Amino acid sequence: MSKTTLTSKIAVVGAGEVGSTIAYSLILLTVAGEILLVDPKEDVRDAQVQDLSDATFHGNTSTRIRAGTHKEAGQCDIVVITAGAKQKKGESRTDLIGRNLKILGSAIEDMKPFAKDTVLLLVANPVDVLTYFAQKFAGLPREQVIGSGTFLDSARLRGMLADKADVAWSNASIGGVPIEQAVSDLQIDRAAMAEDTKNKATAIMESKGATAFGIGGVAASICKSILFDQKNIRPISHYREDLQFCLSFPVVLGRKGVVRTVPMPLSEEEDKALKRSAESLREIVVDAEKSST
Numbered sequence: 600m601s602k603t604t605l606t607s608k609i610a611v612v613g614a615g616e617v618g619s620t621i622a623y624s625l626i627l628l629t630v631a632g633e634i635l636l637v638d639p640k641e642d643v644r645d646a647q648v649q650d651l652s653d654a655t656f657h658g659n660t661s662t663r664i665r666a667g668t669h670k671e672a673g674q675c676d677i678v679v680i681t682a683g684a685k686q687k688k689g690e691s692r693t694d695l696i697g698r699n700l701k702i703l704g705s706a707i708e709d710m711k712p713f714a715k716d717t718v719l720l721l722v723a724n725p726v727d728v729l730t731y732f733a734q735k736f737a738g739l740p741r742e743q744v745i746g747s748g749t750f751l752d753s754a755r756l757r758g759m760l761a762d763k764a765d766v767a768w769s770n771a772s773i774g775g776v777p778i779e780q781a782v783s784d785l786q787i788d789r790a791a792m793a794e795d796t797k798n799k800a801t802a803i804m805e806s807k808g809a810t811a812f813g814i815g816g817v818a819a820s821i822c823k824s825i826l827f828d829q830k831n832i833r834p835i836s837h838y839r840e841d842l843q844f845c846l847s848f849p850v851v852l853g854r855k856g857v858v859r860t861v862p863m864p865l866s867e868e869e870d871k872a873l874k875r876s877a878e879s880l881r882e883i884v885v886d887a888e889k890s891s892t
């Protein structure tokens with residue numbers, strides 16, 4: 600697509616560490632004509648716009664960035680929601696969810712009414728829970744309200760496997776060949792790798808307070824799949840009828856969000872773990888619903 604035909608708009612709601620990094624990745628990827636940054640902290644928002652605008656002047660992107668309002672965000676092609684409070688020392692998970700739910704509810708109210716094709720992409724945590732509530736609050740078709748889900752975790756695992764197998768990142772999926780066959784000569788401790796993948800974000804946050812670059816790249820890639828109607832397969836949080844909840848599974852992504860889900864064969868053990876996970880998330884939702892009434 601020629602750069603001059605880029606007319607799409609993406610709003611990034613929440614201009615903190617993650618929101619600004621997503622905006623930066625979007626500028627570098629040049630998928631939209633305009634990016635709007637939305638944040639009630641106007642001084643921070645405006646400083647981010649000034650800083651990010653410097654990244655648009657070097658000539659390799661036609662994307663422009665400006666400050667926007669929640670109302671304007673509701674008219675954009677994609678709204679990426681990173682608005683959320685960080686966990687305070689000693690704060691319980693349920694309390695954090697309560698605070699983030701309030702922020703989400705008020706941000707969505709301020710954006711309404713949405714344009715009919717708007718896709719909401721939830722990034723703020725806990726992402727599956729907030730995706731579920733955003734579907735309730737927004738009134739958009741469910742397939743248009745999605746969460747970044749485990750896309751980042753999949754990318755991390757892929758990177759770790761690539762390191763082990765000593766292959767290029769682009770080849771890390773090992774061509775659909777089962778890992779045991781493809782890398783039979785390597786020592787792969789699946790449980791340890793799953794743990795490392797799960798703990799990577801915490802380890803980064805302990806030292807630098809936030810993780811931003813990985814999610815920046817991942818969110819920009821999701822926006823590209825949507826705006827260019829790429830119909831590629833991504834692990835995305837979306838509503839699953841069978842689980843009555845939002846969880847991350849592979850879907851085909853297109854201009855209106857989830858085009859269809861892709862069946863994923865699971866072992867009995869994996870299926871049990873998945874159901875346990877959905878069950879504990881549903882409990883969190885019930886608690887959050889109780890404490891918000």
Ligand SMILES: NC(=O)c1ccc[n+]([C@@H]2O[C@H](COP(=O)([O-])OP(=O)(O)OC[C@H]3O[C@@H](n4cnc5c(N)ncnc54)[C@H](O)[C@@H]3O)[C@@H](O)[C@H]2O)c1
Nearest residue numbers: 613614615616617618638681682683706722723724809814
């Ligand atoms: N999904 C993932 O893989 C992933 C990865 C990293 C971080 N995150 C999550 O992203 C979220 C943001 O993290 P961060 O480090 O950028 O936090 P941050 O505190 O730096 O930024 C959050 C911003 O949201 C803003 N905000 C609050 N209420 C708002 C509203 N109503 N409308 C618009 N903006 C509002 C705040 O003013 C703040 O600037 C967190 O919930 C974090 O856990 C998710």
